[in-house]
Amino acid sequence: MLGLGAVAKKVFGTANDRKVKSLMRQVGAINAREDEVSALSDEALRGKTAEFRDRHAKGESLDDMLPEAFAVAREGARRALGMRPFDVQLVGGMVLHQGRISEMKTGEGKTLVATLPAYLNAIAGKGVHVVTVNDYLARRDAEWMSQVYGFLGLTTGVITPGMDDAARREAYACDITYATNNELGFDYLRDNMKFRLEDMTQRGHAFAIVDEVDSILIDEARTPLIISGPAEDSADTYRAVDALIPELSEEHYEVDEKQRSASLTEEGNEFIEQRLRAAGLLDGEGGLYDAENVSVVHHVNQAVRAHKLFSRDTHYITRGGKVIIIDEFTGRMMEGRRFGDGLHQALEAKEGVAIQPENVTLASITFQNLFRLYDKLSGMTGTAMTEADEFESIYGLEVVEIPTNVPVARVDEDDQVFRSGAEKGLALIEAIADAHRRGQPALVGTTSIEKSEQLSAMLGTPASLSKTAEVLRTFAAACKKKEQERKEYLEATAAHLEDLAKAGKGIPHAVLNARHHEQEAYIVAKAGKPGAVTIATNMAGRGTDIQLGGNVDMMARELATERGVTDEAGFQAIVAELTPLAEADKAVAREAGGLWVISTERHESRRIDNQLRGRSGRQGDPGRSSFYLALDDDLMRIFGSERMDKMLKTLGLQEGEAIVHPWVNKAIEKAQGKVEARNFDIRKNLLKFDDVMNDQRKAIFGQRREIMEARDVAETVRDMRHELVDDLVQEHIPPKAYADQWDAEGLYAKVLENFGKEAPVIAWAAEEGVDDEQIRERLHKMADEQMAQKAAAFGPDVLRQIEKSVLLQTIDHHWREHLVTLEHLRSVIGFRGYAQRDPLNEYKSEAFELFQALLGRLRRDVTRQLSYVQVVSPEEQEARREAERRMMEQAAASAAAQARPVQPAAAQPAMAGAGVGAAAPAGAPARPGLDPADPSTWGQVGRNEPCPCGSGQRYKNCHGKLT
Missing domain, CATH: 3.40.50.300 (P-loop containing nucleotide triphosphate hydrolases)
Incomplete structure (x- = not known):
């Protein structure tokens, strides 16, 4: 007896059937306009695009224009390509326009389907992005479908690797732009590292049609896009550790294939610790897991993973002296992509190829958050229904199965x-x-x-075929009388194999x-x-x-x-x-x-x-x-x-x-379902953590854009000055504290350090009836007067330019450091679970505190740099350059004498001045009274600045090294 649900399906159809049926009514409206549209001349058909744009500008919605616009696009495809979209393709196009996913079987013409919503949405003039899985398809589809768009008066662009910014800007300015998901993501990140609006390539994220949407939004969603820069070289350590891994025996490590993890056992830890100590890779007398050996543990863990979890020709291949990742879902090479956290370097050591330096993250984003930037997102693929829940929960995308034009x-x-x-x-x-x-x-x-x-x-x-033919002959001989058809089939196949083998083929x-x-x-x-x-x-x-x-x-x-x-x-x-x-x-x-x-x-x-x-x-x-x-x-x-x-x-x-047996199929599908559920959890977990960073990313990128758009950031800089003053006053003159509890000397020293100006704070504090609010106001006034003097000396326009440049550079510097800190926090936060604390909540809390600290450092550093900026004549600028050159030469000679690797100090870019020489931070490279032998005279040194001792190394790697 049929259940109620089954009866309802037979009478009313499935939910998917009802969605398709409602769209088929729209198809009737499109078809009703076919005769009218097909009667138009080529010029008149092309003129429809300008007419639609005019109507849209006057308030008519794209939805209202859909029947006519789809009829025009279909006629354009027929005339330009000789291809007339079927009714089911019109349905697929409408689903895309509505911001949903069209599941269409192979060969149903998804490439052509995309032209319909792309044409309609291009009328709004905000740009349409058609996203493909590889560069070949992006070029092919753009070249192929641009014939339709061009015929209808629209422009088509394509983004490919190796294009310069000018070409990318031109492609993004087109009505419809074809690109891969990687290129779109990297362009977004690069744009948010630019210093001028006119240097940015993308013009917004209005509407995207993602081809093979399951591959891009699900298969690749576990790996974030990262733009990185080189870190310190540790190739020798990777090679030294890699040489020890083949010595491990089975009792030394455990591999969990379900969880894709490999780790050392207790015996393995003891064994590797002895071998590391013998190789001189462990610091001090402590054990492997002591604080000073944390880097060695990292190298060991990644080397174990590289050897025991990753196989050549399955997970990666070696080509041209490089280790190239193979996408586990598509089997394609992923040129330019590298495993993170040192794993790629461990694989390079394992394969004996050149080890590329590790990188530090400069900018990153997941595909989930990249595509959630779009005002409207849609996709098409032949296989989406099995992941419908994930599309709905992560992206808010509904999957609609489009019937085939001809039954399968x-x-x-x-x-x-x-x-x-x-x-x-x-x-x-x-x-x-x-x-x-x-x-x-x-x-x-x-x-x-x-x-x-x-x-x-x-x-x-041939030998393999002969052997197979022999076995098939054996099977054929064992066939019973009632299996005559099977016997004939086996003998015919065996004869075919024998013929090929005899011919040596x-x-x-x-x-x-x-x-x-x-x-x-x-x-x-x-x-x-x-x-x-x-x-x-x-x-x-x-x-x-x-x-x-x-x-x-x-x-x-x-x-x-x-x-x-x-x-x-x-x-x-x-x-x-x-x-x-x-x-x-x-x-x-x-x-x-x-x-x-x-x-x-x-x-x-x-x-x-x-x-x-x-x-x-x-x-x-x-x-x-x-x-x-x-x-x-x-x-x-x-x-x-x-x-x-x-x-x-x-x-x-x-x-x-x-x-x-069908039962076997069901058992296997159940096992596959378990793996899919685990992968969904991995992606969902990645997204939860990335969402925390994403809120901060939006704030930073939004702030950068506002700064680039603003003609004058003086008000922002003034607010930072005042907030820094407020922070210093609150630190040294706590609210409701008595005057004898004030740290006036400390406040004086901090004001001098951050503003480069002596303020009579101690005298102010000694005045009768003065409170913290009055001191705060006096310091605000002093700081504002100092910048007013600089504006007079530089000229207001030059100072505004310097303020904007300092602001953007400082934001970028601290954001990069913040990303590295968040990466480290993310790698260890899971251990909080052992203390019965939710790692995600802990991560949210600490990430928020770190972001607040970032904003504090941002205020301090921007204010300090602008306070120390001085007018430098061309003669003084040349003298400073000469001094810097001498300092670098001395550092190189000193380092060579000590047989240590040299990292040349990064020259600071001079900020352009208009007719007044150049502006540079006072004290760069040499501060007044600085004695290289006396650290007490160095003042505040940035961790990435050259060490004042003259070693040639960065401060963080020399006297600023954390112990």
């Missing part, structure tokens, strides 16, 4: 589970050989480069992984040809459809390159030559059953499996998908394969046989 004809078979990897390998070769024999194209999915190359070796070796195939990703589009273009075998690593051609018979356009491009054809007429001639051949091949491939997706194991995420499966059955084509698993696969092994192995033995499963 693909057959999805139940998983086949074998007891061992060897049995599974045999079954894989059998299946691939069968497909190749019958002329059916096969796409074989693997989870790592290593496994793709192992399979490639098995397929390409393997099964022809192409390998698509991070090593060959440059040829991705061309490999995928041929993957639908009859009998083609394509081995893909987690990257089944995202963005490039596998078309039965082959992709004529891509094959024509490759052939044109081979023949040296560059003109359009020559290219079209090649297209005409290939089209009938591709049509004939398509008929053969369809007759053989369409594209057969063969997966060699299940991925941690169901979405990745669905992406692979979704490559088959495009636009109503026939297709088939099969998953081959073994109990020693990573997912099966980690999640309870022992119980299943016992069960299979009990059932009497024979060698070469597989268990096939």
Whole structure:
């Protein structure tokens, strides 16, 4: 008997069905305008864009214009590309316009769908960003779809790596801009490190359409974007520690694959401590975990992770003397991206390549917070429903499943589970050989480069094929009479393998992984040809459809390159030559059953499996998908394969046989669900902590922008002066304290230190009837008069320029230091849980206190620098430069004599003056009365300034070193 919910679904449809049905009514309104719009001339159609903009400026909403604008965009696509969007594509476009996610199957034309909402929202003139997963797709889609936008009078830009700021600014100024998520994020961070508004490249975040939204907003969301600068070099320590790790035996460490962690056991700690002491890497007589050895512990932990958790050709590859990360979800190389916290350096030491210096964070943001900057966000992908809860809770994005234009004809078979990897390998070769024999194209999915190359070796070796054929003959001989069809199939497949082996050949195939990703589009273009075998690593051609018979356009491009054809007429001639051949091949491939997706194991995420499966059955084509698993696969092994192995033995499963049952599928999906839930928790936890920083980031970036936009920041600087005075007075003259409890001498010293001016504070404090408020007012007046004198000396315009420059530079300096402090706090805050305190609340509380301290230091340093700024004549400026050069030469000679590495002091940039020479902080590089041998004469030295002793090192690494 059907339940109430099932009855309601049969009568009213699912919630998704009802959403689609309501949008289909809008489709009717769009179609009703088709005749009217198609009757317009090209010029009149283009003129519609200006008309829409005029109507919008007068108050008409984009929603009201949607039916007509979509009709115009559809007609533009038809005339510019010869492609008329289907009704379901119009529905997908409306979902995007509403700020939701369109889940559309592979081959349903998502690239074209994006043009509809992009055109409509570009009418507002605020810019539309179309976000892609890689640079190739950004360039391809921009070039392809700009024909539609250009035909309708809109401009199109594309952001690619290596562009200068001027080109980026021009691209962002276009109506529609294509870019990758990484480029958008880094441009946002770089913009907020600029010193002038006109140097910024982006012009806001109005509307974004994210292609492959699940990949960008979920798979990549665990790793924040970071702009970093070099820190001190510790390559020798990484190498020294790395040399000790191979000496560890199994009782010395523990690996938790579920939690992706590796750590030393008690025996391991004792062993590594002895080896470190013998190698001279431990300071003092203390143990490994004493405070002075905290850096060594960090190196050891990262080296253990590098050796025991990370595998070459699975998590990274080495190419050109570099360690390059492989994206675990797409299998693509992530050029320019590095593991943080010293892990990448540990991997470089492990692989024996050059160790790049560690970096300190200059700016960072997570993808979650980057894309939440947009006023309206939308996305499209073929696989989003499994993560609908996460999209809703993190981004407020609702997922709508768009029906296919033609029903899906693909057959999805139940998983086949074998007891061992060897049995599974045999079954894989059998299946691939069968497909190749019958002329059916096969796409074989693997989870790592290593496994793709192992399979490639098995397929390409005649000896391997002969061995497989022998086993298949054995299986065929064991078939019973009622299994005649199975016997014939095994014998035919074995004969095919024997023929290939005798000819000294393997099964022809192409390998698509991070090593060959440059040829991705061309490999995928041929993957639908009859009998083609394509081995893909987690990257089944995202963005490039596998078309039965082959992709004529891509094959024509490759052939044109081979023949040296560059003109359009020559290219079209090649297209005409290939089209009938591709049509004939398509008929053969369809007759053989369409594209057969063969997966060699299940991925941690169901979405990745669905992406692979979704490559088959495009636009109503026939297709088939099969998953081959073994109990020693990573997912099966980690999640309870022992119980299943016992069960299979009990059932009497024979060698070469597989268990096939829907219950097995459900059990595997449950295991995948556990992994997905854990990854969701990781991302959610990352976001909770980043939200704390994000509030502070918004405050700092907002303050910077206000400063750049303001013509005059004198009022801001005055407020900082007054607040610093208030802080000093409150510190030395506490409220409600008696006069004999005042620290007038201390206040005098602090005023002199911070304002560079002697104030008669001690005399004021001795006056009868003077209170703290009066002293505060007198100091306010003194500080204001001091700056008024500087304004008179410099000229108001020059001083305003100096104030703005000092303010921005000081904010950036302290923000960078604050980010490093927050990173360190974040790395240890989890230990508060052992004291029954919530780490997140503790982090919020301490981060707030650190931010308040940052603002205090900001007020102090801005006031101090402006108080010490002096007018310097060109002659004095040259003398100072000469003195600085002599000081650096002496420091280098001193350091060389002591055989210590030299870090040259950073020259301070001179601030431009207008006709009055240059302005520089008084006392740079030498303060009056400074004695390099007497630290008491040095005054307040910044931690990153050259040490006044003349060593050539930064103060924090020399006399300012924390002990």
